[in-house]
Amino acid sequence: MKKLLILPLLVLTAACGQNKKDVEEDTLTRLSQAVKGNYVDTMTLRLQDFTRQTISNGKLMAVRKSTLRFGTTGTIEQVNFINGQKVREGELIASLDQENASIALAQAENALSKARIDMNDVLIGFGYGDADTSNVPPATMAIARTRSGYDDAEQTYRKALSDLRGTKITAPFSGKVAGIKARVYENAPSEEFCTLIDDSSFEVTFPLLESEIPSVRTGMPVKISPFNNPGKTYTGRITAINPMVDEKGQIQITASVSNSDGNMMDGMNVRVTVEEIIPAQQVVPKSAVVMRDNEDVLFVYQAADSSARWVYVDILMSNSGSHVVQVNQERNAQLELGDAVIISGNLNLAHESKVIVRQ
Known part of the structure; x- marks a missing residue:
């Protein structure tokens, strides 16, 4: 039974010792804070430009952004760039196998030459030579072009030339290649091959x-x-x-x-x-304004007695770092240009707290 009584006493003694130690440490902390004082930073209130955000x-x-595509069908022969790579204006980005397009263009050229000869024969039949057609009446020229098939041959040639040019994709301006849709040896996509972005x-x-x-x-x-x-x-x-x-x-x-x-x-x-x-606003850092009595206040340093006087204010505008303030008229607050506004160390201040301004 004695052993059972001794154990609680030891625990109680230890607890009392710990409580005493906590009280002493808290007292020392408060004394230290009192000795250190309330250090603050201040700024002089002046009219200045405010940046409203x-x-x-x-x-x-x-x-500049363009979707690029081949002008004809075929098998991709070259892809000279990858996504994200820079390209200069006029550089070749990709091309198709040109063999079929080149053959088609040669055939169209031959057909156009034959049609030109046939058209001259028709004009000779109308009594006009082939050296100069400038004197041929428009109606007669139209008949000659139609009968000889020259118009059709000319359109076929233009289409073949366009198809050959369409086997290449060149950069219309300098930029970066993006969104490439196909690779070498694959068929050219029916829609865009890639996008060029001027970034x-x-x-x-x-x-x-x-x-x-x-x-x-x-x-x-x-x-x-x-x-x-x-x-x-x-x-x-x-x-x-x-x-x-x-x-x-x-x-x-x-x-x-x-x-x-x-x-x-x-x-x-x-x-x-x-x-x-x-322009011309009373601007203070956001850190200068704190809440007291559920209202916005800032503290003004009183050099006469080294105290902080709080002033009720209204916030008119704000941006990411500052407020535009004016005195709260309903509270009969007073704030004048030239006052030393406390901008740091103010979170725990009370009205007329003693403060030390950092130099």
Whole structure:
């Protein structure tokens, strides 16, 4: 029985010792904080430009983009590029076996020559020589061309020449090859063979609400960030505003942006930030405004007694890093230009707390 009584006593003694230790550590922490003081950073309140931001999502579209296809059927003989590879204007991307097309063109040339001779024979029958046909009446020339089969032969020749040219795909402009549909020795696809994308610059189309449009105009700067790399920002400008409101109350905006580092791609999803400069505003960092009594306040440093006085404010506008503020008139708050606004170390401050301004 004695052993049973001793064990609880030991546990109780240990617990009391631990509680005493916790109290001592908490007391030391509070004393340390009191000694350290409330260190803060401040800024002088002045009128300055505020960048109002309107944020939307959009999709990149290449300014120049073309689907390329063969002009005839046949077996693919060459494919000189792969997806993503750069090509210069005029370079040969792919070609078909040209043997059949070359034979057809030679036959069409022979048929055209024969038809030309037959047409001259018809003209001789009408009393006109073959050296100069400029004096032949149009009606007589039309009869000669029809009877000799010259018109048909000429069309056949043009078609054969077009088919031969259609065995090659050349780049109409410099860009990157994408979406190749077939390989060497396969039949040419009936639809497009590949797509050529000029990725030097892009357009991005994005919606804005009807209520946001009055502050938007062509030429305004925009910032564009890819979803897959939010930290990367490209700068562009608004080029067009569609003068129609859709069923969702939105208007489509188009901006252009240069692919400065070559990392943007056609179809990429991006975030678009439209920026408008509004002059002469009371701008403070977002960190300066905190909640007290369920209202927005900021703290003003009082140099006379090294204290922090809180001021009730209304937030008029915000962007990603700043607020535009004015005093809360209903609270009879006072805030003047030149005041030292506390911008850090203010989360746990109370009204008239003593503070130390970092130098």
